[in-house]
Amino acid sequence: MRSCHGETGLQGTFGVKHEFAIEHAGQGMSGESLRERDARVIANIARLRFSPLSLIGGRGNRLIEEGGRELLDLSASFGPAILGYSHPAIMHAVTQACANMAGASLLAYPNENAVALAEELLRLTPGSGERRVWFGHSGSDANDCAMRVVEAATGRSRFISFIGSYHGNLSGSMSISGHTAMTHTLPRAGLLLLPYPNPYRPTFSASNVLALLDYQFATTCPPTQVAAIFIEPLMADGGLIVPPPGFLAAIQARCRRHGIQIIVDEVKVGLARSGKLHCFQQKGWSPTWWSSARDWAAVCRSRR
């Protein structure tokens, strides 16, 4: 493969003049574009190509397109890059983590970095009683784990989630997602999918949804069978919907009454983007489980 060392002399967002080499940028040996090469070798299984861009790098708040054009990045890579790309503090922290204990398995041994991060997370996350942190690989993994944990803890096997919700792409989290892009897979048996009330397109009001939930509880979905409800306190991929005031409190009241665990999925809403560190704090919630993922890629590392 041809190696193209492009010195763009980018003036980075952090006041540092970056000169970097981009390996394999642009066309491959065949003269094909990156998009053509991608089409030839990357599986179709998980493609959501929203735009015609093909990218060869990122620096600060800019993405670098094939051909070298810089674009202001408003996507933050859908969460993981909320602090931009290649911030020196993040690069330093990642380098340090690689240089020290990167291979130590938390499964087999206590690991200083992991334990310190868990302590910090518990300090920053409101809640009472005995609390623990579980580290997985992704948001999907966090939600799969949540399903296993609450099933084992409650002895119940049914779940409730919302139409439009995306909880992940592993077999568990996918089976309780209600996103329209996932209708190619069947939902988990016994899943109750409710509409998420949208104040701007009010097909179902909050009281419609609550009435439907109560009706389900009274008929085909006895609450004693329900282990947990999965909810995004701000629905992300289903349309960036802030639920009507009082809706989440009403859901929480029902969950408390029936011993149903609350799993808040804040994987996409991310840390502090709602105005509070955790979005559920906006609503005065106290969930059983808080799933978070993407932005930790940036935030955790930059703190250390």
Ligand SMILES: Cc1ncc(COP(=O)(O)O)c(C=O)c1O
């Ligand atoms: C709300 C929500 N939950 C879970 C996930 C899955 O996270 P991951 O892609 O890290 O597996 C996503 C991903 O976009 C998400 O938006």
